[in-house]
Amino acid sequence: MLFQVEMTVKLPPDMPAEQAAKIKATEKAYSQKLQDQGKWRHLWRVAGSYANVSIFDVEDNAELQKIVSGLPLFPYMEISVKPLCRHPSSIRDDDR
Amino acid sequence: MLFQVEMTVKLPPDMPAEQAAKIKATEKAYSQKLQDQGKWRHLWRVAGSYANVSIFDVEDNAELQKIVSGLPLFPYMEISVKPLCRHPSSIRDDDR
Amino acid sequence: MLFQVEMTVKLPPDMPAEQAAKIKATEKAYSQKLQDQGKWRHLWRVAGSYANVSIFDVEDNAELQKIVSGLPLFPYMEISVKPLCRHPSSIRDDDR
Amino acid sequence: MLFQVEMTVKLPPDMPAEQAAKIKATEKAYSQKLQDQGKWRHLWRVAGSYANVSIFDVEDNAELQKIVSGLPLFPYMEISVKPLCRHPSSIRDDDR
Amino acid sequence: MLFQVEMTVKLPPDMPAEQAAKIKATEKAYSQKLQDQGKWRHLWRVAGSYANVSIFDVEDNAELQKIVSGLPLFPYMEISVKPLCRHPSSIRDDDR
Amino acid sequence: MLFQVEMTVKLPPDMPAEQAAKIKATEKAYSQKLQDQGKWRHLWRVAGSYANVSIFDVEDNAELQKIVSGLPLFPYMEISVKPLCRHPSSIRDDDR
Amino acid sequence: MLFQVEMTVKLPPDMPAEQAAKIKATEKAYSQKLQDQGKWRHLWRVAGSYANVSIFDVEDNAELQKIVSGLPLFPYMEISVKPLCRHPSSIRDDDR
Amino acid sequence: MLFQVEMTVKLPPDMPAEQAAKIKATEKAYSQKLQDQGKWRHLWRVAGSYANVSIFDVEDNAELQKIVSGLPLFPYMEISVKPLCRHPSSIRDDDR
Amino acid sequence: MLFQVEMTVKLPPDMPAEQAAKIKATEKAYSQKLQDQGKWRHLWRVAGSYANVSIFDVEDNAELQKIVSGLPLFPYMEISVKPLCRHPSSIRDDDR
Amino acid sequence: MLFQVEMTVKLPPDMPAEQAAKIKATEKAYSQKLQDQGKWRHLWRVAGSYANVSIFDVEDNAELQKIVSGLPLFPYMEISVKPLCRHPSSIRDDDR
Incomplete structure (x- = not known):
């Protein structure tokens, strides 16, 4: 089941560079593991911003919540969620 | 080059059913031809709405304008556009 | 899987009373059948408005879309959707 | 008398983890006692967020105020309130 | 139980003057009967607008819904509702 | 001359409890003196919030400004003002 | 007593030119009479728009309401009102 | 050439009183010198707020920018600007 | 003196195609004459929309108003205006 | 390929003057180098604000992201992006 999630990162400007770097590294690893799992x-990065557009493929709402709230950057992001489903005009098999 | 485009359809409630059906059929054909071309x-349909989330892969801004303004439903839609680019944490080759 | 859906009805003031009554009757039957099915x-009605707050229990996003877009009043409503899941502090078994 | 209340938690990122944990534990106990009392x-948790949707069944506006303003997380939340009442199409006895 | 309700009237500019006058007269009678009943x-009129601020004293949410949805101008108004209760600093007995 | 004023209090979460208590006590005394003077x-408290709805009866805009800007909580509040006047349908003598 | 009022005119595009011209002429006469009276x-016109910024000097809220609701263009305008009073740094005698 | 400028002051609540007093005094002198120069x-003060409505008469956009960005309170204000010009219905010679 | 102006065209969907074509042709001629004059x-077209971003170089606010309100599409557009001036970091002579 | 980018600078009021001056100097050099490169x-400065309107001419979305996210003031700005393309009524060769 697919969800579009948009995340905008708002790190406090006074966060020490080292702490920011550490969170970002953890976030990257966390994200890549979930990408590996499908x-x-x-x-995607939204050009000209510190934001991304993501598509998640999860079992249900509960798994979405588990994944998103587990993001290392979760406390520093504004997040919007849109549930997706197959569009009747889509010709792509995996756009379900 | 990728763009995320969100479209919300607002057909006037008093449009004759036949006219609406015709526009939607033309829209479907137009959309599927562009999907075929890549x-x-x-x-995707946004669940619980008459809206979609789309990802376009075009040469440049001009081609995006040509495709979007050519949509048969263009006069009846609210449209928002976000330019996308590769995210440094992406592991997927075609998420450029 | 649960979703909160808020619907605000905006009937055109010049819709003939008979037509409005017919749509509302169809909507009521449609709604009660889905309530019967669980x-x-x-x-709930939002007091002081022509709006409701609803909780749907569906298989997935696709079923939500099918039910909501099938509402007889769908062309006349503003609709917002929130995916829900179990809250860690809930003590109620069916608030999943 | 029913109210729908949506709460979004905005804890300051620099709140010490121990203090946050303590407030959350108090909140959980407070919430479960009120659930026990009906x-x-x-x-429900709103999936992909640090927010919830709640339905309260109280005597009157004053009791709603007493309960909500007594929440341990009250100073850290954005809260919206909608008064609810029976919908003429509802078939569920306790959706009053 | 008190509610603050703000109503903004949006009559279609092309409504025949006679029809508008009739609705307004019915609205006035409806309103004055409810004022008589307490x-x-x-x-109050909001100065510089076609809007009012009202305070209702009703049994519960259901009665508020019954009164507001019964307003002859209901289909032509934007309405917002705020539940009120006694303020701890109030010295006025009937500001409950 | 009447004004509706809505005030939402936003105390910084890290304000020492003693300081907050002192400001609130001063606010209460200030408010009750003005209530005594008419x-x-x-x-009223807005149920489910740290906000109030107030009606002021003042000589003119200048007195409104003097009273509102003199509130001990003034630096910590979001405030909106609506000038009121007699509604043609009002039957209450002092709703001028 | 002074009020700043901003008015944005939204004439329906299909209003006959003759009717529009007549309303505008009546509006102009109405406005100039009130300017004459002080x-x-x-x-002022807001450059690049069909809107104006106005300053009214009236007895009280009721007179503001009488003047603004009497504007021939009143049914076709979006209007916002701000009560003004003397600024402590003003050196101009009539900026009261 | 005229501009309407609205300024809302947002001083940090924890700014030392002495520092705030100093900035305000500098602001007052700065403002009165520009008023003297025409x-x-x-x-005007907006009643019930820490905001003002101002009318500037400057040579061009560049002078507006120089004056506004030179305000001692500039870093602490939300500012909106509207270019003004003569209204065809104005009878006042200096409302150009 | 420079102004950035953004215009979004909202033609009524039921405007006859011939009438729309005529207005657009007049608009094009009007626009090109002003471009010729400097x-x-x-x-520029905003890609994916029926909107443009324009830079005007005019004598003063009054000339901006004259040009913009004279646009054949003026009654059908949402328009926003920003006064521009030279940026201290600009190295381009005509970005004044 | 052209993009309009609007940037509003929000420096924390308590940033030391020296640090602010250093960031601004770096920003200026960074900006002028990119202007040199075309x-x-x-x-342009937006008059009456700490904001600018910019036009970028880049290879693609990725280069836009690289340039904007590399701005020394990037962590302190609100930024909006609009993709531009040639307008059919433009007579200027380089407004592509």
Whole structure:
């Protein structure tokens, strides 16, 4: 089941550079593991921003909540969620 | 080059059913031709709405404008556009 | 899987009374059938408005889309959707 | 008398983990006591967020105020309130 | 139990003057009957607008819904509702 | 001359409890003196919030400004003001 | 007593030109009479729009309401009102 | 050439009183000098707020920018700007 | 003197195609004449929309108003205006 | 390929003057180098604000992201991006 999630990162400007670097590294590893598993299906940067557009493929709402609230950057992000489903005009098999 | 485009359809409630059906059929054909060509890369329905989330893969801004303004439903839609680019944490080759 | 859906009805003031009455009757029957099936779990009027707060229990996003877009009043409503899941502090078994 | 209440938690990122844990534990106990009493009728997590949707069953506006303003997380939340009442299409006896 | 209700009237500019006058007369009678009964406790015009601020004193949410949805101008108004209760600093006995 | 004023209090979460208690006590005394004088005509809590709805009866805009800007909580509040006047349908003598 | 009022005109595009011209002429006469009387103290066009910024000098809220609701264009305008008073740094005698 | 400028002051609540007093005194002197020169033509307090409505009479956009960005309170204000010009219905010679 | 102006066209969907074509042709001629004169300095389409971003170079606010309100599409557009001036970091002579 | 970018600077009021001056100097050098290269085509100050309107001429979305996210003031700015393309009514060769 697919969800579009948009995340905008708002790190406090006075966060020590070292702490920021550490969170970002943990976030990257966390994200890549989920991509490997096929649960984080797409991840794009929105050009000109510190934001991304992501497509998640999860079992249900509960798994979405588990994945998103587990993001190391979760406390520093504004997040919006849209549930997706197959569009009647889509010709792509995996756009379910 | 990728763009995320969100479209919300607002057909006037008093449009004759036949006219609406015709526009939607033309829209479907238009959309599927662009999907075939690889220019309309993804197309999802936003669940609980008359809206979609789409990913376009175009040459440049001008081609995006040509495709979007050519949509048969263009006069009846609210449209938002986000330019996308590769995310440094993405592991997927075609998420450029 | 649960979703909260808020619907605000905006009937055109010049819709003939008979037509409005007919749509509302169809909507009521449609809604009560889904309540009977357990898919429309709760339905409340928001006091002082022509709006409701609803809780749906569906298989997945696709079923939500099918039910909501099938509402006879769908072309006349503003609709917002929130995916729900179990809250770690809930003590109620069916608040999943 | 029913109210829908949506709460979004905004803990300051620099709150010490121990203090946050303590507030959350107090909040959980406070919430579960009210659920036991039947006053906090439903409690759901909004998937992909640090927010909840709740349904309260209280005597009157004053009791709602007493319960909500007594929440341990009250100073850290954005809260919206909607008064609910029976929907004419509802078939569920306790959706009053 | 008190509610603050703000109503903004949006009559279609092309409504025939006679029809508008009739609705307004019915609205006035409806409003004055409820004021007589003590249910519509205050009614003020917002200066420089076609809007009012009202205070209702009703049994519960259901009665508020019954009164507000019964307003002859209901289909032509934007309405917002705030539940009120006694303020701990109030010295006025009937500001409950 | 009447004004509706809505005030939402936003105390910084890290304000020492003693300081907050002192400001609130001063605010209460200030408010009750103005209520005694008939200038602060109504004061209600908005249920489920740290906000109030107030009706002021003042000589002119300048007196409104003097009273509101003199509130001990003024630096910590979001405030909106609506000038009121008699509604043609009001039957209450002092709703001028 | 001064009020700043901003008015944005939204004439329906299908209003017959003759009717529009007539309303605008009546509006102009109405406005100039009030300017003559000193009640409509300033009137400026907002450059690049069909909107104005006005300063009214009236007895009280009731007179503001009488003047503004009497505007021939009143049913076709979005209007916002701000009560003004003397600024402590003003050196201009009539900026009261 | 005239501009309407609205300024809302947002001083950090924890700014030392002495520092705030100093900035305000500098602001007052700065403002009164410009009023003396005829460049800051009107200055009103918005009643019930820490905001003002001002009318500036400047040579061009560049002078507006120089004056506004030179305000001692500039870093602490939300500012909106509207270019003004003569209204065809104005009868006042200096409302150009 | 420079202004950035953003215009979004909202033609009524039921405007006859011939009438729309005529207005657009007039608009194009009007726009190109002003571009020739150097008053409409830049004109870009916003990709994926029926909107443009324009830079005007005019004598003063009054000339901006004259040009913008004279646009054949003026009654059908949402328009926002930003006064521009030279940026201290600009190295381009005509970005004044 | 052109993009309009609007940037509003929000420096924390308590940033030491020296640190602010250093960031601004770096920003200026960074900006002027990109102007020299033809990538930052226009740069204007929005009069009455700490904001700018810029036009970038880049290879693709990825280069836009690289340039904007590399701005020394990037962590302190609110940024909005609009993709531009040639307008059919433009007569200026380089407004592509």
